[in-house]
Structure formats: structure tokens, C-alpha cells
Amino acid sequence: MKKVLAILLACMLVIPAFALTASAEDAAPKGSVYWLNFKPESDEALQAIAAKYTEETGVPVKVVTAASGTYSQTLTAEMDKSSAPTLFVVGNQAGVETWGDYCYDLTGTPVAEELNTDAYNLYDADGKLCSIGYSVEAFGIIANKELLEKAGHSLDEITNFETLKAVADDIHARAEELGFDAFTSSGMDDSSSWRFSGHLANLDLFYESRDAGGWTETPAEITGAYLENFKNLWDLYTTDTATDKSALATGGFDARDEFGTGKAAFYQNGSWEYAALTGSGENEYGMDPANLAMIPFYGGVEGEEEAGLNCGTENCWAVNAKASEDDIQATLDFMYWLVTDGSEDAVATFGLMPYTNAVAPDNTFLAQADQYTVDGKYVMTWAFNFTPNVDDWRAGVVSAMNQYDAGGDWAMVEAAFVQGWAQQYSAINE
């Protein structure tokens, strides 16, 4: 018996050694793709797409998805390996600072030539095209047209902050009689605070960037010139709602559910909500797409009648410059296929893909974003992609907003916004 045990134990010591040599051997024959994906919700679709591509061309495509919220850790670990990802996500300027050395210059590649806009390109300080957008999203204030009509209003009335406030105030005042309120809850726990510290903050950041002629890299300082407008909307969200302001910090609300079940007429969020709001599956709300609309952030900025939705992306492809030539070529070919022949499947999971030959998505919000542009309104680009040390900066803004909601001074939010930005900037650029 002891002998058997000893042999077993000895075997266990040896097994890892074999496992190591085995995994080192499975390098691809010639050119393969390893895509490190960062959206867990797209994983299933991407595995299918990868399999389809392999079937069509024989080129092996491996898709690995980082667990939710661990993309940065996973990328760091994977990039250290001998078989590192060839295709990965560098979604904002901070990502370019960190991973710029690993980005292959995409200028002039066939896939980059297919782009129908350069709005979503990210460049490093030397002008190298580090990453290109592959999935455009839009956010703003989602409105339930049916409820607005019930309250005797229509979407056409709303063209700026004043008119938005008038409609919201009226609905809030008659909430009991109507059976619904103006805005959904604005919870400040981790599951929801990013809608405000991230997306709503774009109201200030976009206009600041526009005043500066459009940021091309993270500015060392911001001025907070449009924070007043940010405050306008935030006060509106937290006043014209059924949720008590003091309860927001604790959170635990489900704003999507409030909107989906018709408890509120307005809901700040993005085009990615479309599936959940209109779908008929479990935890989906089966709303009629015809009743849904998305309006821009009206915060009282001069000329905002001409604003469109906040369109942009944090889904940007970068190709690993340190991969072998064969792998880089295989990856570029794969990307080209995704935005042309393979775009039907890709669009189904990514929504709008900003490429000339990609098919159009079936999403009311994205169609609307497009319509605003067609009507000659200006796109509010995602200036918040330039946020330095984004998680820390946002966490700081959230904590200051919580202090404000609890009766504190707005000056703290301003400081978290403006000085916090400068501090995070110097923390990463020293």
C-alpha cells in the first residue's frame, strides 16, 4: 500500500513538468490569431465567429475572455507569455500610455482603410495609430414616449435643458396622479455610479475638449467650465424622481427595472440597454421599440439645441507589435474579414461597427444616433476616454457626489473633478 502511495505521489510531482512542456509545444503552424476579449457578454458570440473563420480559412483563432473587471490583470499576465495575444483591446488614451509599445502601427492596413470615420482612432504621442474602434455605442437620456404622451407631453417639446426641466418638473409634480415619475433612481453604488461619474461627466469633458479644439491626448488639467451644467442635470435627476436623495449612496436600486416596468419616463443610459429593454427573454422587458427614444444630455450649455448623442467607444482593437510577422498578418486578415464578409455576425454582438462595408445594426438608439448626425447635429464624442487613472478618478468623484447628496458642499465635487484630474494626471505622468 505504502509503495503504491509513494509511486502515486512521485507521479504527481512529475505531471506538472509534462503539462508545462505540452503547453509550450502548441505553437501554431503558420500564423494564428489569439484574441483577448474584454466583454464577457460577447464571449459566446465571439467563440462562434472564431470557429466560423477557422472553418472558412483554416487559420486557427483562439478567443479568450477576461473575467468581468479583470481585463487589465489578464492582459498583463497574458502579454508576458511566449504565446501572447495578437489582438487585444486598448480602449482609451490611458491604455495607449500603458500599452503603446505593444501596439502595431495600423496606419494603411486594409482594415484601417475600411473605417468610415477616424473619430474612434487612438494615436500615441508620435502619431502612431495604436488602436481602431470596432463597436460604436451611444448614450444619452432614454425616454419612454408612451409615458410622455400619457402625461400630455411629447418629445418634440424637449430641445434644451429648460424644456427638459419643465417636462420633468411637471411629471414629478403629478407623479402620484400619473402613476410614474420623471427619472429612474440614480444609485451611486458600484453597479450604477459609472453612469454619472463616467457618462454624465462627459457633459463637462466633451465641451471642454471642444473648446480646446478637441483633445488628442490627456490634458494635464481641466477647468470644470461646464460643471454647472453637470450639476443642473444631476440636481434634476435627484429631485424629479421617486427615490430619496439620501438613499442614493447606499444604492441597491434597479433603474433598468424601474424604466422597463414603466415607473419612470427618463433613464440615463446607453444603446447597450436596447436588447434588455425590448427583448422578451428572462429579465427583459419587451418594450415596443417605437416607444423608445434617446435624447442628448441637455445641461443648459449654449447652443445645445444642436447637440446629438454621446457617441464613441472603448472597444478598440490593437494588434500586438511583438507577435511574429505571420501572426500579425493573420490577425490583420481576420480583422478585415470581421468588418467585411464576417460583419453580419460581428454586428449582431457589437452593434454599430464604423466600417464602410459592415452591415447596419438593428438598434433604435444607434439608428437615432446616426439620424442626429444626418440632421447636422454635432456628436458629443467620448472625451471621458481621456480620463487619467480612470477608476481612481471616478471613485473620487463618486465619493464627493455622495458628500454633496448628503448635504455637503458642491465645491467638493468641483475639487474632485478638477484637482482630482490634475492629481491623477501627475500620478501617471511623473
Place this chain on the structure above:
Amino acid sequence: MKKKRSSASVSSNLIIRPIRRYCWLFLLPVVAAFAIGFVWPFIHGIYLSICKFTTTSDAKVIGFGNYLKALSDPTFLHSFWYTALFAVVSLVLINILAFAAAYLLTQNIRGTNIFRTVFFMPNLIGGIVLGYIWSMIFDGILMHFGTSIVLDSGLGFWGLIILMLWQQIGYMMIIYIAGLQAVPEDIIEASKIDGASKMQTLFRVTIPNVMPSITICTFLSLTNGFKLFDQNLALTGGNPIISTIENGVFTQIKSTEMLALNIYNTFYGQGSTARGTAQAKAVLFFILVAVIGIIQLRATRNKEVQQ
């Protein structure tokens, strides 16, 4: 007879020689695992602390600037003092309560074994799981008071202490029970005959005799307190952030962020320039824990009695 023969055969050259010759083969797996899993990462870590890098295999030496940055980082200093406070409070409470539990459970109470098992069980659950479970328990209660464990730094501190007590007391208790059972009966009996009260017996006889257990328990709870990471990450994640403006200078500090979490947040939160800084912090952290551990061991060893 048989015994004699076997002892003779063990020392015979026929057995000793092959053992001498092949001992490296038996040592190899452990030594290799230790070198790969500990020695190499440790040396590499020290090297990385003087580098600028994004991935660890691709680093550029830049000198000791990382250490300067680490030492001038206010969040690092805050987390140091916070960790020190936490370690001291948890050290005292864990050991007092664990000793008390051990003392009670060596008094021939009914169901002693069940209690010992139950008290030990929390130690078998991982820190992350514990952190999330306790955050649900705390928030479930605090919700009624309109607050949450991540909104109040005082609550965050005591929440962590409660969690650690719950997890660690059982483990330390087992060590103390072993120590208490090793106290020779005759000494206790002698003190009883000499007319010592129960208290006197405890403080003058029992405790000096379990000093080795106290040494090991205080060492473990002190270093555990300093190294705490999982529970901190899962329970509060460093929240709440406290913003202050003093003389026009704005500062934000993660009020419940301990050293290990601060290092982790520095590494992953702040872009590639901060990774070297985080590594430098980690080296400082190692030195700190090692020095404190050694001082503490020296101090308690001196009080141990020879039986």
C-alpha cells in the same frame, strides 16, 4: 532481537551509501518548487522595483526613483498607519479571545469537541468569500440605518476587525489548546497545594508555561494583520474615499485601504509608470513585515520558560 538487527542494518553501508549518493534526487522536487515558486519571484521582484515596465519580462532599469515615489506617496503612508493600527488591535483582540476560548474549552465542559470544531471552521473558508459574505451581513443590518460598510470608514475598520476575529480566533485557539494541554499537571497541582487561587495559577503558572504558544500566535496574528489583502479587497475595497480641501489643497484618500491593497491598486490602477513604484512598495512592505516579525519573536522568546 529483531530491533537490534534493524538498527544495525540502517547504519550499514549498503543502505547509507545509496542514500548519500541519491539524496539530491529526493531533495530536487522540493528545492525546485521552492526556487521556482519563491526564490526566483522574490529576486525578480527586487529587480523589478528599480525598473520601469509594463510586463515583467520586458523591464528597463531606471534606478531608485521608484522608492522615492513610493515613500512620498500620501496614500501609502496613510495605508501604513492604518495597517499598523489594524494589526495592533486585531493582535490584541484575537489573542485574548482565542486564549479565553482555549482556556474554557480545556476545563472539561460538555461538548468541548463540538465547540472546538465549530470555532475552527471559519478558518477553512477563503478570505474573498468571507469578505463578500460579511459585506452582505453587515449591509443587511446597516441598510436599516441608511448606511453601508463602504460608506463609513469607522464601520469599515470595525467590520474588518470582526471579520478577522471570526476567522482567526478558532485557529489560534487550537494552538493555545495544544499549549494548555502540555502544561504539566504536577505543577498545577503543586500550586494548588501551595494555596494559589485560580487567578494566581492562571497568571503565574499556566501563562508562563504556554509562552511558546503565545509567541507563535502573536507572530501569526501580527503578520496576518500586516499582510491582510483578500478580506480587505472583498469587504470594503478601500472605500469610502475621504475628500478634503485644506488650505486649497485637495486630497483624496481611500480610508480603509491597507498596505497590500494599496500596492495592488498602485500596480493595476495607475498605468505602466506606476508599476515599478508598486514593486518598490512591495519590497518595502516585505522589509517591514520581516523586521516587525523578527522583533516580535525576539521579544516574546525572552519570556518563554524552559520546562
